[in-house]
Amino acid sequence: MALTLPRRAFLATAGSAAVLPSVSWAEVGAPHYLAAAQVGERYRLLGLGADGAAVFDLPLPARGHAAAVHPSRAEAVAFARRPGRFAIVVDCADGRISATLDAPPGRHFYGHGAFSADGQRLFTTENAYATGDGRIGIWDAAAGYRRLGDMPSGGVGPHDMLLLPDGETLAVANGGIRTHPETGREKLNLPTMQPNLSYLRVADGTVHAQVGPPPALRLNSIRHLAVSPDGLVAAALQWQGEPEDGVPLLAFHRPHWSELRLAEAEPYQLAAMQGYAGSVAFTGGGTHAAITSPRGGRIMAWRTEGGAPAIWSRPDVCGLAAAGEGWIATDGLGGIVALDETLAPRALARHGLAFDNHLIPRRAA
Amino acid sequence: MRALGLALAVTLLAPPAWAQPDHRAIASRTLDQVILPGTTAFHDAAEALVAAAPADCAAIAPEELRATFQATWDAWMRIEHLRFGPLEEGDRALQIAFWPDSRGTVGRTVERMLAAEDAVVDDPETFAQQSIGARGLPAMERLLYDDDGVVALEEPYRCRYIAAVAQDIARLAGEVHSGWHGPWAEHVRTAGEPDNPVFLAPAEVSQRLFDTVIGALELTARGRLERPLGTFQSPRPRLAEAWRAGRALRQIELVVEATDATLSASFVPELPEAAQATLAEAYAGLRQDLARVAEQGSLAEALTASRIRVEVLTQRTAGLANTIGLTVGPSLGITQGFNSADGD
Numbered sequence: 001m002a003l004t005l006p007r008r009a010f011l012a013t014a015g016s017a018a019v020l021p022s023v024s025w026a027e028v029g030a031p032h033y034l035a036a037a038q039v040g041e042r043y044r045l046l047g048l049g050a051d052g053a054a055v056f057d058l059p060l061p062a063r064g065h066a067a068a069v070h071p072s073r074a075e076a077v078a079f080a081r082r083p084g085r086f087a088i089v090v091d092c093a094d095g096r097i098s099a100t101l102d103a104p105p106g107r108h109f110y111g112h113g114a115f116s117a118d119g120q121r122l123f124t125t126e127n128a129y130a131t132g133d134g135r136i137g138i139w140d141a142a143a144g145y146r147r148l149g150d151m152p153s154g155g156v157g158p159h160d161m162l163l164l165p166d167g168e169t170l171a172v173a174n175g176g177i178r179t180h181p182e183t184g185r186e187k188l189n190l191p192t193m194q195p196n197l198s199y200l201r202v203a204d205g206t207v208h209a210q211v212g213p214p215p216a217l218r219l220n221s222i223r224h225l226a227v228s229p230d231g232l233v234a235a236a237l238q239w240q241g242e243p244e245d246g247v248p249l250l251a252f253h254r255p256h257w258s259e260l261r262l263a264e265a266e267p268y269q270l271a272a273m274q275g276y277a278g279s280v281a282f283t284g285g286g287t288h289a290a291i292t293s294p295r296g297g298r299i300m301a302w303r304t305e306g307g308a309p310a311i312w313s314r315p316d317v318c319g320l321a322a323a324g325e326g327w328i329a330t331d332g333l334g335g336i337v338a339l340d341e342t343l344a345p346r347a348l349a350r351h352g353l354a355f356d357n358h359l360i361p362r363r364a365a
Numbered sequence: 366m367r368a369l370g371l372a373l374a375v376t377l378l379a380p381p382a383w384a385q386p387d388h389r390a391i392a393s394r395t396l397d398q399v400i401l402p403g404t405t406a407f408h409d410a411a412e413a414l415v416a417a418a419p420a421d422c423a424a425i426a427p428e429e430l431r432a433t434f435q436a437t438w439d440a441w442m443r444i445e446h447l448r449f450g451p452l453e454e455g456d457r458a459l460q461i462a463f464w465p466d467s468r469g470t471v472g473r474t475v476e477r478m479l480a481a482e483d484a485v486v487d488d489p490e491t492f493a494q495q496s497i498g499a500r501g502l503p504a505m506e507r508l509l510y511d512d513d514g515v516v517a518l519e520e521p522y523r524c525r526y527i528a529a530v531a532q533d534i535a536r537l538a539g540e541v542h543s544g545w546h547g548p549w550a551e552h553v554r555t556a557g558e559p560d561n562p563v564f565l566a567p568a569e570v571s572q573r574l575f576d577t578v579i580g581a582l583e584l585t586a587r588g589r590l591e592r593p594l595g596t597f598q599s600p601r602p603r604l605a606e607a608w609r610a611g612r613a614l615r616q617i618e619l620v621v622e623a624t625d626a627t628l629s630a631s632f633v634p635e636l637p638e639a640a641q642a643t644l645a646e647a648y649a650g651l652r653q654d655l656a657r658v659a660e661q662g663s664l665a666e667a668l669t670a671s672r673i674r675v676e677v678l679t680q681r682t683a684g685l686a687n688t689i690g691l692t693v694g695p696s697l698g699i700t701q702g703f704n705s706a707d708g709d
Binding site (some may be wrong): 111185294 | 569644
C-alpha cells in the first residue's frame with residue numbers, strides 16, 4: 001500500500017516547489033477514487049484504482065470526511081469532519097499540503113465542497129453559527145485558495161454539494177439541522193427543522209429552485225447528493241425520528257420538479273436501514289441509484305424509474321461510487337467490493353484500515 | 366467510576382498475552398455446533414408443523430398442533446439471532462417471524478384475511494407473496510390464540526389459513542436449511558479466499574457472529590423488555606412479543622440460551638480464562654434475574670407483581686451485551702462499526 005511515485009511526478013513536483021503543483025492525475029497513478037481512512041489512531045487519504053488497490057496513501061492531520069477533487073490538477077481538498085474549521089489542499093503527487101483553508105471567524109465547515117467546472121473556484125458548505133445560516137464559501141483555486149467571499153446556501157446546515165452537469169448550477173443539500181461548535185454535534189432545532197435541496201447559480205448565487213420533503217417527512221435531513229449524467233439529482237436522507245419508522249431514505253429530483261420523488265420499498269426493508277443513509281451514487285450510465293447504511297449494514301439500489309429495490313448486506317458499509325454500470329463500495333472493515341446493478345458482489349480488496357464515510361470519484365460519474 | 370475507567374483503559378492497552386484468535390476455527394465450530402444443526406432442527410420442526418396442520422379442521426388435533434407450533438418457535442429462537450446469510454437474504458427472518466411489529470401489522474393483516482376469507486391461502490405460491498404480516502409464526506399465533514387464550518379450531522377458513530402459514534414457514538425453513546448447508550457454509554469456510562464475495566477475511570465471520578450476538582441481546586433488552594415495561598404509570602404488557610401464546614418470557618430465555626450457545630461454540634475457546642469466567646458469571650447472573658421474574662408467573666404478571674425485577678432483567682440484558690462487547694471484542698481484535706458508531 002506504500003506510495004510509489006512515478007519518477008516524472010517526483011521530478012515535476014521537485015522542480016516546481018514554489019508554485020502551485022502542476023502534476024496531472026495521470027502522473028499520480030490516475031486514481032479512480034479518493035477515500036479518507038483511519039489506521040490505528042492515524043488518518044490517511046487514499047487514492048484507489050478501479051481494482052481497489054491503493055495508488056497513493058497520504059497522511060491527514062485529523063479525521064477526514066469527504067474531499068473535493070480538482071478537475072485537472074492532481075489536487076484534492078480534504079475536509080475535516082464537521083464541525084471542522086479547516087480544510088487542506090493535498091498535492092496528491094507527494095502528499096504535501098499545498099494550502100490550508102481556514103474557516104472565517106464565526107464559521108465552520110460541514111465536510112464537503114465542490115469545484116467549478118473550470119477548476120478556478122472552490123465552494124465549501126459552511127455554518128454561520130451565531131445565526132445558524134447556511135453559507136457557501138467561495139475560494140480562488142487559481143490563487144492559493146484565497147477567500148473570495150460567500151453566498152447563502154438557501155437553508156440551514158448545508159452538508160453535501162455538487163456541481164450539476166450544466167456546469168452552472170450547484171445543488172446544495174441543506175440538512176436543516178442547526179448545530180453550534182460549543183455544543184458539538186448536538187442537534188439544536190429538531191422541532192422546527194426544515195431541510196431542503198437548493199439549486200444555486202454559480203455565477204451570482206441566486207437560488208433558482210428549492211424543494212423539501214413533504215410535511216410528514218420534515219424530519220428527513222437531506223444530506224448527501226449524487227447526479228446522473230443527464231442531471232437527475234439523487235439525495236440520501238437521514239431520518240431524525242425513530243430508526244424503525246421505515247421511511248424513504250432516497251429521493252430523486254430535477255430543478256423543475258415541484259416535489260421530491262421518493263424511492264419506495266417495504267417499510268421493514270427501509271427500517272433495516274435504521275433511518276440512516278450514509279452515501280448515495282448513481283451507476284455510470286445513471287440508470288440506477290443506490291444508498292448505503294452503515295448502521296443497517298445494508299445497501300439498497302433502485303432503477304431511477306422506480307420499482308422494487310435490490311438489497312445487499314455488508315457491515316459498516318458507507319462509501320459508494322459509480323463503477324461502470326454498477327458501484328464500488330468501501331466499509332469500516334477496510335473492504336472494497338464491486339457491485340453490479342442488481343447488487344451482486346465481487347470482492348476487490350481488503351486493506352488494514354477503516355474507510356471513512358465517503359468514496360469520492362475523481363471525475364463526477 | 367473514575368477507577369473503573371482507568372482499569373478499562375489499562376485492559377485495552379495491554380498487549381494480548383495469548384495467541385492470535387483462530388478465526389477459521391471459530392467459523393467451523395460455530396457452523397458445526399450451532400448453525401448447521403440449528404437450521405436442520407428448525408427445518409424438521411417446521412415439517413412437523415405442516416403434518417400437524419391439515420387444512421381440514423376435523424383432521425386437526427388442536428393440542429398437538431399447539432405443542433408443535435410452540436416447538437417450532439423454540440427451534441426458530443435457537444437460530445433467529447444469526448441475521449446474516451440465508452436469514453437476511455430476502456429478509457427471510459422477518460418472513461418467518463415479523464418482529465418488532467411496532468405498528469401492529471400482523472394483527473391487522475390476519476384480521477383482514479379472516480374477514481375477507483381471502484382464497485390466497487389455498488395457493489402456496491400466491492400465499493408466499495402476501496404481506497409479511499399475513500405469514501410466519503406471529504400470524505399463526507394470532508390464528509391459534511386470542512387475547513384470552515386458545516381459539517377453537519372450527520371455522521373451515523381458519524384451518525385452511527393455518528395450513529397455509531405452516532407450509533409457508535416450512536418453505537422458508539427449507540430455504541434457510543439449503544442456504545446454510547449449501548453456499549453459505551462454503552462462504553463461511555472459505556472466508557478470505559479469492560472469489561469469496563461475502564467474507565473478505567476470516568475475521569469477518571467472527572465480526573458477523575459478534576454483531577449478531579450483541580445485536581440479539583440489545584434488541585431483546587429494547588424490544589422484548591423495555592417496550593412492555595412502558596412507564597411506571599402505564600406498563601404495556603401487550604407490547605411483549607408472543608404474549609398471546611404465553612411465550613413472552615420464553616422468548617427472552619431462548620435468546621439468552623442461543624447467544625450463550627453461539628458464544629460457547631465460537632469465541633469462548635479462544636478467550637483467556639479470566640474472560641471466560643467474566644462471561645460465565647454474566648450469563649449466570651442473567652439466568653438468576655430471569656428466574657426471579659419467572660417466579661411471578663408470566664411477564665405480564667411480573668410487571669404487576671414486581672416491576673423492579675423486570676427492570677433489573679432489562680438492565681442486565683443490556684449490560685450483558687456490553688460485557689460481551691468489552692470482553693470478546695478486544696480479545697479478538699473485533700470492534701463495533703467505525704462508520705455506524707457515529708454520524709457524518
